[in-house]
Amino acid sequence: MSDERYEIRFSGSGGQGIITAAVVIADAVGSFDNKYVCQTQSYGPEARGGKSKAEVVISSSPIDYPKALSVDLLLAMTQTACDAYFFDIKPEGLLVVDSGLVQQLPTSRAVSIPFTQIAREAIGKEIVANMVALGAVGYLCGQVSLSSLEQALLSRVPRGTEQMNSEALHAGIEEAKKIDLDSLPRSVLSDWDDEL
Amino acid sequence: MVTSDQQKRILLQGNEAVVAGALAAGCRFFAGYPITPASEISELLSVKLPELGGTFIQMEDEIASMGAVIGASLAGTKSMTATSGPGFSLIQENLGYACVTEVPCVIVNVMRGGPSTGLPTSPSQGDVQMARWGTHGDHPIIVLAVSSVSDCFSVTVKAFNLSEKYRVPVIVLSDEVVAHTREAVALPDADQIRVIDRIAPDVPPEWYKPYADNNRGVPDMAAFGDGYRHHVTGLIHDDHGYPTQDGKEVEKFIQRIHRKVSKGFQEIQVIKTHDMEDAEICVIAYGSVARSALRAVRDARNQGVKAGLIQLVTLFPFPRKSVDSYLRQCRVAIVPEMNMGQMSREISRVNQGGCRIVKHNKIDGHLISPEEILKHLITV
Amino acid sequence: MLERAEIIRQEYLRHDKKFPHVWCPGCGNGIVMGALLRAVHSLEIDKDEVVLASGVGCSGRMPTYVDFNTLHTTHGRALTFATGVKLAKPELTVITVMGDGDATAIGGNHFIHAARRNLDLTAIIINNSTYGMTGGQYSPTTPFGSISTTSVYGHVEHAFSIAELAVTAGGSFVARGTVYHASHLEQMIKKAIQKRGFSVVEVISNCHVQHGRRNKLGGAVEMINSYKENAVTVGKAEKMSPEELEGKFTIGVLADVEKPISTQEYQRVIVEARRNAEKIAKEKEKNRVKRYE
Numbered sequence: 001m002s003d004e005r006y007e008i009r010f011s012g013s014g015g016q017g018i019i020t021a022a023v024v025i026a027d028a029v030g031s032f033d034n035k036y037v038c039q040t041q042s043y044g045p046e047a048r049g050g051k052s053k054a055e056v057v058i059s060s061s062p063i064d065y066p067k068a069l070s071v072d073l074l075l076a077m078t079q080t081a082c083d084a085y086f087f088d089i090k091p092e093g094l095l096v097v098d099s100g101l102v103q104q105l106p107t108s109r110a111v112s113i114p115f116t117q118i119a120r121e122a123i124g125k126e127i128v129a130n131m132v133a134l135g136a137v138g139y140l141c142g143q144v145s146l147s148s149l150e151q152a153l154l155s156r157v158p159r160g161t162e163q164m165n166s167e168a169l170h171a172g173i174e175e176a177k178k179i180d181l182d183s184l185p186r187s188v189l190s191d192w193d194d195e196l
Numbered sequence: 197m198v199t200s201d202q203q204k205r206i207l208l209q210g211n212e213a214v215v216a217g218a219l220a221a222g223c224r225f226f227a228g229y230p231i232t233p234a235s236e237i238s239e240l241l242s243v244k245l246p247e248l249g250g251t252f253i254q255m256e257d258e259i260a261s262m263g264a265v266i267g268a269s270l271a272g273t274k275s276m277t278a279t280s281g282p283g284f285s286l287i288q289e290n291l292g293y294a295c296v297t298e299v300p301c302v303i304v305n306v307m308r309g310g311p312s313t314g315l316p317t318s319p320s321q322g323d324v325q326m327a328r329w330g331t332h333g334d335h336p337i338i339v340l341a342v343s344s345v346s347d348c349f350s351v352t353v354k355a356f357n358l359s360e361k362y363r364v365p366v367i368v369l370s371d372e373v374v375a376h377t378r379e380a381v382a383l384p385d386a387d388q389i390r391v392i393d394r395i396a397p398d399v400p401p402e403w404y405k406p407y408a409d410n411n412r413g414v415p416d417m418a419a420f421g422d423g424y425r426h427h428v429t430g431l432i433h434d435d436h437g438y439p440t441q442d443g444k445e446v447e448k449f450i451q452r453i454h455r456k457v458s459k460g461f462q463e464i465q466v467i468k469t470h471d472m473e474d475a476e477i478c479v480i481a482y483g484s485v486a487r488s489a490l491r492a493v494r495d496a497r498n499q500g501v502k503a504g505l506i507q508l509v510t511l512f513p514f515p516r517k518s519v520d521s522y523l524r525q526c527r528v529a530i531v532p533e534m535n536m537g538q539m540s541r542e543i544s545r546v547n548q549g550g551c552r553i554v555k556h557n558k559i560d561g562h563l564i565s566p567e568e569i570l571k572h573l574i575t576v
Numbered sequence: 577m578l579e580r581a582e583i584i585r586q587e588y589l590r591h592d593k594k595f596p597h598v599w600c601p602g603c604g605n606g607i608v609m610g611a612l613l614r615a616v617h618s619l620e621i622d623k624d625e626v627v628l629a630s631g632v633g634c635s636g637r638m639p640t641y642v643d644f645n646t647l648h649t650t651h652g653r654a655l656t657f658a659t660g661v662k663l664a665k666p667e668l669t670v671i672t673v674m675g676d677g678d679a680t681a682i683g684g685n686h687f688i689h690a691a692r693r694n695l696d697l698t699a700i701i702i703n704n705s706t707y708g709m710t711g712g713q714y715s716p717t718t719p720f721g722s723i724s725t726t727s728v729y730g731h732v733e734h735a736f737s738i739a740e741l742a743v744t745a746g747g748s749f750v751a752r753g754t755v756y757h758a759s760h761l762e763q764m765i766k767k768a769i770q771k772r773g774f775s776v777v778e779v780i781s782n783c784h785v786q787h788g789r790r791n792k793l794g795g796a797v798e799m800i801n802s803y804k805e806n807a808v809t810v811g812k813a814e815k816m817s818p819e820e821l822e823g824k825f826t827i828g829v830l831a832d833v834e835k836p837i838s839t840q841e842y843q844r845v846i847v848e849a850r851r852n853a854e855k856i857a858k859e860k861e862k863n864r865v866k867r868y869e
Contacts, residue, residue: 027380030379039377040377041376227660246846256686261656266657267664270657270660271664272665275660421625429640
C-alpha cells in the first residue's frame with residue numbers, strides 16, 4: 001500500500017538547516033509541482049546541536065499518516081543521525097550521507113558526497129551545506145522538478161543570499177549526476193542480491 | 197478542502213493555517229504568551245494583524261491574555277488566544293468568565309505532553325477532558341479538534357462562527373504533530389468563506405436587556421462604546437446583567453446558557469466518516485491520531501477486514517447521536533488516543549448497544565502509528 | 577454644590593436599579609465613587625465613551641452602580657480586560673477601580689506590567705489595608721504587626737507602598753489621595769484621566785469594620801480623621817525630616833512624566849506593517865510577471 005508514497009527523511013544536528021531543506025523540497029513538490037505533500041519534524045529544546053530530523057512524504061493522492069512509514073531516501077548529515085534514523089529505511093531505499101561527517105555506513109547502498117566541504121570550498125560558506133545536500137537529494141529522489149526546487153528555494157531564502165543558495169543547490173545537483181545508482185547494490189540489507 | 201489545479205496551493209504549517217483561518221473569519225485581536233508548540237501562531241499574528249488594522253499584544257501571562265481577549269471582544273472585536281498545556285491551565289479562570297458572560301472568543305490549545313511542564317516538544321491529547329471541564333462550575337463550551345493543515349484553516353473559521361453565533365467560547369484542540377506539519381493547501385477565496393458575526397441589538401438603548409432570552413436563547417450583543425451602556429459581571433446575573441441570587445433567576449440563567457448550545461447540536465456536532473457503510477469494526481479517533489487511524493483502516497480493508505473510521509471533529513458537546521448509531525452497527529470500536537483514555541470514557545458512556553470498546557492509549561510523546569491500530573483491527 | 581450632587585445622582589448612578597449598595601455604612605468606597613463621577617462630569621466625557629472595569633472585592637462592586645459601560649471582571653484581572661477594551665477601541669476612556677489585594681496581590685503582576693506597558697489607562701486603587709469582603713484577612717498593604725483574621729498574633733510581613741510601586745514600575749502619572757480629602761481626590765482622578773498614558777491614583781481608605789475594629793483604629797469617623805492628621809502633601813514632605821515624617825504619608829502627585837504611549841505607538845506599527853505588506857505584494861507581483869516573461 002505504501003508504494004504510492006515516497007518518503008524522504010532529512011537528518012543531522014540542529015543548526016545544519018535540516019528542516020529548511022525539507023521545507024524547501026516540500027514547497028517545491030506541493031506548491032509548484034502540485035502533488036500532495038506532508039512535511040513533519042521532531043526536535044528537542046535546543047536550537048543548536050542535538051539530533052534534528054525532518055520528513056517529507058510525497059504522494060499523488062491525499063496523504064493519511066503524515067510521518068514516514070518506511071523511508072525511500074535517508075539523508076544523514078552526521079554519524080549520530082545516520083545511526084539513529086537508518087532503522088526503518090526500505091530495502092530498496094537509498095542512503096545519502098555527507099562523506100566528511102559520516103564515515104561508517106550501515107549499508108553499501110549509499111551515496112557519499114562531501115556536502116559540507118563543497119559548501120566551504122566551492123561556495124565559500126559552510127552554512128549552505130544543506131542546500132548542496134538538497135540539490136543532491138532532489139536529483140536522486142526523482143520526485144521533484146529541479147526548476148520547482150530552485151523556485152521554492154529562491155522564494156524562501158533571505159534576500160541577498162539567493163545566488164549563493166542557488167549555486168549551492170546546483171553544486172549538489174551536479175555532484176549527484178556523477179553518481180551511477182545502478183552500480184550500487186539493489187538492497188540496503190545486503191551487498192549481494194542472492195543473499196537477501 | 198478544494199485542491200483544483202486552478203487554485204494556487206501554498207505550503208503551510210498547521211499553526212500558520214490557524215492564523216489564516218482566524219483572519220479569514222474576521223479575527224482582529226490576539227493576546228498571548230510565548231509557549232511551545234503554539235508560538236508560531238503568536239509570531240505570525242504579530243505581523244499579520246497590524247497589516248489588517250488589527251492588534252496583537254503579548255501579555256505578561258496567559259491569565260492576562262485571556263482577560264485581554266475578553267475585553268477586546270466586549271469592545272466588539274473578534275478575538276482569540278493560542279496556547280499549550282501549562283498556559284491552558286492558566287486561561288481557565290477567565291475562560292469561565294467568558295462562558296458566564298457569553299463573550300465570543302476562540303482559544304487554540306496546541307496540546308503537548310503533560311501533566312505540568314511535561315513534554316514541551318512532543319504531541320499529546322491529554323487536555324481533552326480539561327477543555328470540557330477545566331473551568332469551575334457548570335458551563336457550556338464547544339471543543340473542536342483538528343487533524344490536518346486544511347482542518348486548521350476550516351475548523352478555526354468554524355470555531356469563530358460558532359462562537360459568534362452562540363456567544364460561547366470555542367476551544368480548538370490542535371496537537372504538536374498537526375501544528376508543525378506542513379502541507380500544500382489551497383485556501384478558499386474570501387468570498388467563498390461564510391463568516392458569521394454576533395447580532396447587535398436593534399432596540400433603543402433604554403430597552404436593551406443584555407442577557408434577556410429570545411427564540412435563539414442567545415441575547416443580542418452590544419459592544420462597549422456603541423451607546424448601549426450595560427453591565428457585565430462574572431456573578432450570576434439577571435436579564436439586565438446585574439448580580440442576582442434569586443433562585444428562579446439563577447436557575448433560568450444557567451438553563452438558558454446550556455440550552456442555547458443544545459439547540460444548535462445539529463450544526464455544532466460534526467463527525468467525518470470513512471468506509472463506515474458496511475463497517476463491522478470501527479476506529480473512533482480525532483486530531484493527528486485520526487490520520488494514523490485512516491491509514492490503518494485502509495490497510496485493514498486491504499486485508500479483508502470490514503473496518504471504518506469515525507473522525508470526531510467536535511469533541512464537545514459530544515456527538516452522541518451520530519456516534520451511537522455507528523456503535524449499534526459495529527461489534528467493536530477501537531479508540532486510539534495519546535492519553536490514558538479521555539474520549540473513550542465518553543464513547544463508553546454513550547454506548548447503548550453491545551459494541552465492545554477497545555482502548556489504545558499511548559503516552560510516550562509519540563504519535564500512534566497506523567501499525568499499532570492495525571494490530572487491533574486484525575485481531576479483535 | 578447640591579445641584580451638582582443631584583446631577584450626579586440622576587445622570588451617573590443606576591439609582592433605580594441596583595441600590596442599596598453592598599458597602600457598609602461609613603465605607604470610603606462611596607467617597608471614591610463620588611470623586612470619580614464628579615471628575616468624569618467635570619471633564620464632560622460622554623458616558624457612552626467611558627468604560628469602568630473592576631476586579632473582585634468591595635471595590636469590585638462599584639461598576640454595578642454607575643451608568644457607564646461597566647465591567648466587573650475576575651479577581652485581580654481588571655487591568656487585563658481593560659487592556660483588551662482599550663486596544664480594540666482606543667477612543668474609549670478606560671478606567672479601572674481595584675482594591676489593594678486585588679491590584680497588588682492576585683493582580684500584582686498585571687499591575688506592574690500595565691505600568692511598564694504604558695497604555696492610556698487609568699487605575700484607581702482603593703487601599704484599605706485588608707480584604708474586606710472576605711472577612712478581614714491580611715493584604716499586601718496590611719501594616720507590619722497589624723491584627724487581621726489571618727494574622728491574629730500580629731502581621732509578620734511588610735506592606736507595599738502602592739503609589740511608590742507604580743512609580744518604580746513606570747507609571748506615567750502617579751498620585752495618592754485619601755477619602756478625607758474628597759475634593760483633592762477628585763482633582764487627582766481628573767488629572768489621571770486627562771493624562772495620556774498609564775495613570776494611577778492610590779486612595780487611602782477606611783475599612784473600619786474589618787481592619788479598624790481589630791486594630792483599635794476607631795470607627796469610620798476616627799479613621800477618616802486620622803488621614804487628615806497623617807497626610808502630608810508632596811511639597812511639604814520634601815521640607816520635612818525623616819523623624820517628622822514618621823507615621824505620615826504623602827498625598828498629591830508623585831510622578832508625572834511624558835513617554836510614548838503604547839496605544840499610540842501601535843498605530844505606527846499598523847502603518848509600517850501595511851506599508852511593508854504592500855511592498856512585499858508588489859515585489860511578488862513583479863517576480864510573477866518576470867517568471868512568465
